[in-house]
Amino acid sequence: MYRLIFLAAVLFALPLTASAQVLIIGGGAGKDCYRAVSLNPFPSQRHEDECTAAIESASLDRVSLGATYINRGIIRMRRGDFAASLEDYARAERLTPNVGAIYLNKGAALIGTGQYANALASLEKSLALDTHDPYAAYYNLGVAHEYLGQAEPAFESYTTALELKPGWTLPSKALERFSVVRQ
Numbered sequence: 001m002y003r004l005i006f007l008a009a010v011l012f013a014l015p016l017t018a019s020a021q022v023l024i025i026g027g028g029a030g031k032d033c034y035r036a037v038s039l040n041p042f043p044s045q046r047h048e049d050e051c052t053a054a055i056e057s058a059s060l061d062r063v064s065l066g067a068t069y070i071n072r073g074i075i076r077m078r079r080g081d082f083a084a085s086l087e088d089y090a091r092a093e094r095l096t097p098n099v100g101a102i103y104l105n106k107g108a109a110l111i112g113t114g115q116y117a118n119a120l121a122s123l124e125k126s127l128a129l130d131t132h133d134p135y136a137a138y139y140n141l142g143v144a145h146e147y148l149g150q151a152e153p154a155f156e157s158y159t160t161a162l163e164l165k166p167g168w169t170l171p172s173k174a175l176e177r178f179s180v181v182r183q
Helices: 029-039 045-056 062-078 082-095 100-112 116-128 134-147 151-164 169-175
Strands: 002-006 178-182
Touching: 029 045, 029 062, 045 062, 062 082, 062 100, 082 100, 100 116, 100 134, 116 134, 134 151, 134 169, 151 169, 151 178
Parallel strands: none
Antiparallel strands: 002 178
């Protein structure tokens, strides 16, 4: 029988969570917001303002508006404003409740606020809705499980993330903190 143990218990040193932006088809302010998210891992207030302008323009259809709320939420999350990002994900959920990216990003923001059990539920929902970035959902599941002290599901989630996206350094580094020992 084998048992999984943590090699290091320095949970505060866990890497950032993974997120996924939503593509806006067509042009205009919504597309500018998408570009701001996809091209800027460290966005500024200007990038958030581009998304806000798109939201306030009233030129977006329901789906594009939901996607723009997700994208602005990602910018806010990357800037450390988890409360505002969660508000944007809630707005997106009201507009387009069956989009997996909402729950993937909501899960990441919940991890950022220390709500690990709630993050698990959101991330599981993202997978149930066939998120376009399942590797990111599994990585975030690993982070949440690890913070909750759940070694085996954390290990399994990181392993799945790496299987889905071979060569990705975040789950590879996370897996270095584990060791499988014979009981």
